[in-house]
Amino acid sequence: MIILFDHGLCARKRKSLDCRIEQSRAEFQQLSPRLNRYKLKTEQAIDKACAHILKANKSESFFTYRIINAPVCTYKTSTAAESQRLPARADRRAQGSSPCAAHL
Numbered sequence: 001m002i003i004l005f006d007h008g009l010c011a012r013k014r015k016s017l018d019c020r021i022e023q024s025r026a027e028f029q030q031l032s033p034r035l036n037r038y039k040l041k042t043e044q045a046i047d048k049a050c051a052h053i054l055k056a057n058k059s060e061s062f063f064t065y066r067i068i069n070a071p072v073c074t075y076k077t078s079t080a081a082e083s084q085r086l087p088a089r090a091d092r093r094a095q096g097s098s099p100c101a102a103h104l
Contacts, residue, residue, distance in 0.1 A: 024057045028065075043067050 031040075031049060040046050046067055054060045 020057045020059050021062055024053055024059045024063060027053045027057070043069065 028050070031053065034040055035046060040049060050065055050067075051060075054063055
């Protein structure tokens with residue numbers, strides 16, 4: 001049995017592989033700003049889009065990804081914020097350290 005190593009074929013395959021990996025990275029970068037918008041709000045939709053990128057570029061075995069959902073809680077009404085601040089204000093007034101007490 002004779003085994004030949006073709007340097008040209010190896011170089012072409014390596015270049016093709018590098019090109020597919022770079023294309024996958026570029027598509028992930030393009031996907032990033034579109035998250036939590038029109039069609040990419042759910043975890044299943046995001047997973048489907050990522051799997052499509054890897055399948056289209058034939059680079060499934062070179063990438064792994066995780067979808068992390070870490071929501072930021074914000075209060076849009078003043079009632080939630082005031083309810084958190086009221087006990088602290090009442091404690092300060094009871095101690096006599098209100099901003100108005102310094103001027104008296």
